[in-house]
Amino acid sequence: MKKAIVQLLIVFAILYGLLHLFIILGPQEAAVKYAEADIEVPRAPADAKMVSNPLPKTPEVITQGKEIFHGKGSCYVCHGENGKGDGPAGLELNPRPRNFTNPRFHEIRTDGELFWVIKNGSANTRMISFVPSMITEEEAWAVIRYVRTLSVPNPPTASKLPGNS
């Protein structure tokens, strides 16, 4: 009888431990599942790299781009209010929307490459073509001017973003 109680206690202890292990490991699995695709792999063909932004980098153009990002273009829905890739519709996507706060993104991508993706989409991802269905070419160039202002030094890693905690 006593032995049965001890055995029962051991079983409970193991279950309790497993439960905690599950709670600790669960969110990490989610973070891995919904990671951004490798940033070092270009999304646009090489010749897109050479195309430069026809719009000047003025406060007016940046403001216009910001309005499109948060309005007509609905970019924020996936890319997030601050461009971290954590918008309400972005958290469920695999790969995750690009994190525009990452300085590395701005370092390795030209405006021409960004434009190509906004116009043609990124194959096998939920980044579809937005030009001309949602925004004009000119509006896309303005959005790019705004996206360039979202870079922050030492951005949070993907696992520290909301929804990945």
Ligand code: HEC
């Ligand atoms: C439905 C969700 C969704 C919306 C809305 C969306 N995007 Fe994206 N976007 C993505 C995803 C997912 C990726 C990652 C694609 C990849 O890894 O190749 C991405 C990637 C990008 C990239 C980077 C591609 C690269 O070179 O790495 C740019 C630039 C971009 N989006 C711009 C925009 C702009 C501008 C808008 C608004 C007009 C927008 N996106 C709206 C989901 C979205």
